[in-house]
Every structure is written in structure tokens, then in C-alpha cells.
Amino acid sequence: MDPNKVIICRCSDVTLQDLHDLFKEGYETFDEVKRIARVGMGPCQANTCGKIVRKEIARYFNRPIEDVEFHRMRPFTMGVKLSAIKEAAEDEEES
Amino acid sequence: MQKSEVVVVGAGPAGLTAAHELLKAGAEVTLIDRNASLGGQLIKQTHKFFGSEKQYAAHRGIDILERLTENLIPYERFHLLSETTVVGFYHDKVLTCLKDDRYFKLQADSVIFATGASEHSIPFENNDLPGVYAAGAVQTLMNEYGIKPGQRVLMVGSGNIGLIVSYQLMQAGVDVAAVLEASERIGGYLVHASKLRRLGVEIRTNMSIKSAIGEAHVEAAEAWRLDEDWQGIEGSEERYDVDTICIAVGLSPLTELLEQAGAEVEYISELGGNVPVLKDYETTIEGVYACGDLANIEEASSAMVEGRIAGIRAAQALDYTVENAEMRLKALDDELVDLRSGPPGDNVRRGLKKMEGLT
Numbered sequence: 144m145d146p147n148k149v150i151i152c153r154c155s156d157v158t159l160q161d162l163h164d165l166f167k168e169g170y171e172t173f174d175e176v177k178r179i180a181r182v183g184m185g186p187c188q189a190n191t192c193g194k195i196v197r198k199e200i201a202r203y204f205n206r207p208i209e210d211v212e213f214h215r216m217r218p219f220t221m222g223v224k225l226s227a228i229k230e231a232a233e234d235e236e237e238s
Numbered sequence: 239m240q241k242s243e244v245v246v247v248g249a250g251p252a253g254l255t256a257a258h259e260l261l262k263a264g265a266e267v268t269l270i271d272r273n274a275s276l277g278g279q280l281i282k283q284t285h286k287f288f289g290s291e292k293q294y295a296a297h298r299g300i301d302i303l304e305r306l307t308e309n310l311i312p313y314e315r316f317h318l319l320s321e322t323t324v325v326g327f328y329h330d331k332v333l334t335c336l337k338d339d340r341y342f343k344l345q346a347d348s349v350i351f352a353t354g355a356s357e358h359s360i361p362f363e364n365n366d367l368p369g370v371y372a373a374g375a376v377q378t379l380m381n382e383y384g385i386k387p388g389q390r391v392l393m394v395g396s397g398n399i400g401l402i403v404s405y406q407l408m409q410a411g412v413d414v415a416a417v418l419e420a421s422e423r424i425g426g427y428l429v430h431a432s433k434l435r436r437l438g439v440e441i442r443t444n445m446s447i448k449s450a451i452g453e454a455h456v457e458a459a460e461a462w463r464l465d466e467d468w469q470g471i472e473g474s475e476e477r478y479d480v481d482t483i484c485i486a487v488g489l490s491p492l493t494e495l496l497e498q499a500g501a502e503v504e505y506i507s508e509l510g511g512n513v514p515v516l517k518d519y520e521t522t523i524e525g526v527y528a529c530g531d532l533a534n535i536e537e538a539s540s541a542m543v544e545g546r547i548a549g550i551r552a553a554q555a556l557d558y559t560v561e562n563a564e565m566r567l568k569a570l571d572d573e574l575v576d577l578r579s580g581p582p583g584d585n586v587r588r589g590l591k592k593m594e595g596l597t
Contacts, residue, residue, distance in 0.1 A: 144448060144470065150366040159361055190356040194490055194511065199361075209505040213512055216497040218326030218334065227341035235239065235343075 151199070152192040154185020162196065166203050173197065173214040183214050186221065242268035242317065244552065245333055245346040247324050247495065250278020251538040252530025252545035253352035254306040257316070259549025260350075263558035266315040268344065270335065272323040277303030278354055280538060282377040285402055287539060292573055299538060300381075306542075327495040329523060348525045348552050351496055352545060355489035355510060355531040360394070363449030369456030373403045373486035380410050388482030392459045393417040394447050398537070400486030401430035407484075408437055415478045417441045418461055420468060420487075427582060448475060450483055459483050491532045496521060504596055508589030510535035517597040519548040520555075527552055534586055536577075543573045 146159035157180045170176050173183070173196060182196055183189030189196070193213065201208040246257045249271035257269045275281055283299025294302045310316050319337065326334035333344045357372040359365065371379075371387055373395070379385045391412055393404045396419035404414045417434065422443050424431045431441060444464050451458040463474035490511045493503050502515040502522040514521045514528045521528055529548035530541035547570050550560050560566070578586050 144363055148363040148449070149361045151361060153366055188494060190490070190492065190494075191359050194358050195361055208507070213503075216494045218328075218498050220325050220494055221323060221336070223325055223336055223341055224339060227336070227339050231341045231343070 151195050152180070152182040152185070154187050154192070155181040157182050157192075159199070162199055163203065166200075171200065171204060172212060173200065174212075176200075177214050188216075188220055189214055239332070239343045239345050241345045242266055243315075243346065243556065244268070244348045244350065245270060245344060246350045246352060247333070248278065248352035248354055248530070248532075249273075249276040249320070250352060250354050250530060250541065251280055251302070251306070252354075252532075252541040252548070253278070253350070254303070254310070255542045255545030256350045256352060256527075256529060256549035256552070257545075258306070258309045259546050259560070260553050260558075261310060261313040261316055263550070263553035263560050264315075265348075265553055265556060265558055266317075267310075267313075268317040268319060268346075269310070270319045270322050270324055270333075272321065274321050276307050276318075276320065279374070280306075282374070282381045283538065284381045284406065294539075294542075302538075302542075324495060327499045329499045331523075331525065348527070348556055350527045350529065350545075350548055350552055351514075351521075351532055352528070352530045352541075352548075353492040353495065353532050355491050355535055357485070358488045358490060359485060360447070360487050362447045363460075364452070365450060367450045367452055367456050368454065369452065369481055370450055370483045371485065373399050373484050376403055376482075376484050377406070380406060386410055386412055387484070388456075388480070389413060390415055390480045391482040391484050392447070392461070392478045392480045393484045393486060395419065395425070395486035395488070396431065396441050396443075397425035397486060397488065398427060398430060399489075400484075401426040401434060403484065403486060404439060405430065405433055405437075408434075408439070412482075414439045415480050416461075418445045418447060419443045420446045420464055446470065447483065451477075456481055456483055489531060489535050491535065493532065496523075496526070496528065496532075499523060499526070501526060504593075506589045506592050508585040508592065509533075513589075513593070515596055516593065518551055519544065520551065525552075525555060534589060536586055540574060540577050540586075543570050543577070546570055 149159040177183045200211045243266040246253045246269045257267045260267045280299040280303035322337040331346045448460045448462040459478045462470040503512045519527045527548045529544040
């Protein structure tokens, strides 16, 4: 199987090869990979790629999957326009 | 800030029944769902359910959802926010929501999460080629919108979803080339597998997909045999001429909102991966509950029962009187035991034992 042709993260176009290259460079946790490659930061918020990345970390570093920490989840679950937050804050001030 | 005594997130089988129990007890309930139509996955489930009469066996998912929704309408204290996405959840039980482009906050005393699960994808060559679908997407296209995804499909995964969607594809006049199963055993119920076999569809165990082939769209698929470590064996490739590849390899609970607020999650593979740590359906945040596929990946029948239990528990915690509560909770627990009996329930039973050990 050619790892260059295997897409792990569709949102940010990260391949299996990209992931292995990052592992080789020393990035070992989900959060590290996320910050460098943006895996899990797109519209899917790791709901599609998360499980695969976790499995790949487990396989590559030979760790049990339950020991591979998932990424830290923060609001929001999807993109929210700053203007919408501003409007909500203004409405709250008025009332 | 807007307030609602109880907020139920997700209007699938678990959310609908949880909301019903809370309304019956007298609570104010705001039910939020990101879709326009309620019912979650029930809307795609055109097949008849198994189980006992209590879980609407012999009825189709799409009909069950109508009955569950009708249950809620008469209550004055019922508010529905459809086409609304909960985008954030905080430990003080504030939810931030997005409807159209309007952003607003909602303060609740109690929150029930019934957000369900997301489908797994798997790594294989050219897995981003048009024509590669998740099984849920195929069901939405066919059963909700009446659109055929293709002419000839290779199904990857023989759990209940893979088997049922294969059958529904055949019913829609789409050819199913084969069903691949990575493990040595068919994952789903034998009844579903037998129906497919009678139609001449082969279910091939210890096999998975190696690559999708095609330029602009899937033109073929290559499958290969797996060794004991689930690694593909070079030289064992077989080609299937298909225009569609359908992935049905399991689901993961959607814990993201709970995790944002700091609710504990634990990896229990038998329950679907990261699941919220629960005691009597309550998370590690007091007054915050989880039920349905979010709690453990199972059938809609179990989700409906879990929703009722979570709803009753939440109502009691808010000091509402639930009629015959003890008797009803016992009966609902018995229903779950029934639904999880036998070999198909092995996994869930093992997973729930592990969960008990945590709390």
C-alpha cells in the first residue's frame, strides 16, 4: 500500500506518509500532530480522522491504543462567525 | 441569557424518549437538533426492528420516529430548536448554540446529551476518490432522498449496518459485488447475513479493502486477505469492478461537547472507543447525563430504553415525582438485559462491566 495515496485527514489533506514523517521527526502525541499538521482542526473536528490517527500512533510507537491520548477538545464544534458572537454580546448588554 | 430547566441535545431515539420522560414528569424541556427533521438515524431506517413489542419491534424506524415525536407535541413546557447546532458546552451548564447565523447562549439546570456517534473511516489507497461513501451517507442518499449512490457496490464491513445497507442497496436495484469483513466472523445478526446470502451476495471474512482504483471516480476496488495481525497480505489482491465503495466499519461516540466541559471519558473498545464515564447515566458532571450511542454503540432499540432511564433519573434529580418510578426503572433495566442477551450482546456486556469497574 502506497502511504502517499492514503488520506488520513480529508479536511487538511494529510496523508499516511505525512503522518509517518511527523512521527519520525519526533511528534508522538495527537495534540502535537494536530498543531503541526492541522489534523482534527477542520470541519470534522477529528470525528473522521481521529480514530485513524490514534491507531497509527499506537501502531507506529507500539503502544496500546487506550494509552494513546486523544486530542484536547475545546469549543466550538464548528466555525462561528465573530460577527455572530459580537451581535449576541450586544443583545445581552441591551437586555 | 435564555434559560431552560432541561436541555436535551440530539433528537434521535435516545433524545426523544429522554425528553418524553422529563415532560411527563412536569419538567421544562428544550430539545435541540442540528437537522431539520427529527429522529436522528431513525429517519433512514426503512427496515423493521427486532426485539420485543416494547421497543416497537416489527415497526420501521421511520414510523417509530413519528410516534416518538408525537409524544412530545402536547406538552406546553416543550420547546423545539431544530436546525440548531450546539457548538459549545461549559461546566456551569451553559450551552452555546448556532441557528442559521445567530449565536446564543442557553443556561440549563440539567442537560441530557444524546448526540449519537460518527462513522469511522479507514485508511486505504485513494480513499478520497469520489464514489467512496460511508454507509450512513448511502442510507441518507437512498432512504431519505431517493438517490442511488451507484450501480455496483463493494461493501466494507459486515456489522449490522453493513449488512442492512447492503440489503437496502439490493432492494433499490443496486448490485452488491461482495461484503468484506476484516475479522474471521460476520459482525452483524445472522438473520441479516442470511438474507444477503440468499440473494447470492458473498460475505468474505479476513478480507479488507486495499485500494480504490480510478481517475476521477471509483472504477474498481482492490481487496486483499488479512493476516492474524490484520495486515494485508501482498499477492492476495482481488479486483472488484464497482463504481461505489461503501465503508461500514463501526462508529465512535460523539463525546466532544461533554469533553469541552471537562466530563471524564475513558477508552473502552467494546463500547465504541472514548465513552463518557457514567454512573446511572450521569456523567462526572452533576446533572449532566448521556444516553444512546453516545454512551455505548448499540441498536436504536437500546437507545430508546436508555433515553427513558436517563430521563427518569434526571427528572428525579430535579425533584419531580415520577409515577411508579422504581417499578418502571426495573422494567426498563430488564428490557436492556433482554436486548443485550446472547452472543451479539457479548461486547456491550463486557464493556459495561469495565465501566462499572470505573465508577
